[in-house]
Amino acid sequence: MSRTYAVTLLLFIVVTVAGGSLIGYFSIPGPWYTALEKPSFNPPNWVFGPVWTVLYILIGIAGARVWFNDRHRVLSRLWFLQIALNYAWPLVFFAARRPDLALPVLIGMWLAILAFIAIAWRHDRPSALLFVPYAVWVSFAGLLNGAIWWLNPA
DSSP: OOHHHHHHHHHHHHHHHHHHHHHHHHTOOHHHHHHSOOOTTOOOGGGHHHHHHHHHHHHHHHHHHHHHHSTTSHHHHHHHHHHHHHHHHHIIIIISOOHHHHHHHHHHHHHHHHHHHHHHHHHOHHHHHHHHHHHHHHHHHHHHHHHHHHHSOO
8 A cells, every 4th residue: 555545534534534433523513402302212322423423434444445446436436425414414303303315315415425325336346335324324214214204294
């Protein structure tokens, strides 16, 4: 691994994790979320931080890979699209308190993740595999988002 690649890899991981942490700070669930009715399959709150930290590390690694291998092509665009939607979702769901509007954001993110996996599968299989746990978690998050919206009509 070249020094340039190692620095880029580290930067992608740090920026991705830090960005997610910063967004998390600005969208702390608080009393509004605590008061919502949640489905029986809603995990305890302590699960979300560790899961997202691991996912952000995987997302960052995939981002560095496509930066080096596909910088100005569709995989890079999909990577930046999914991270923008990823960072937007908690702001819409928690900060704006709009599970109804957060669901389309999450669906867009999910579609970008699936498109990334499908295209990367042929061109950069390790990046595709790095996104599989992310796709699974976002699928689950979409189910949670939809259930919370359903259980708490405006």
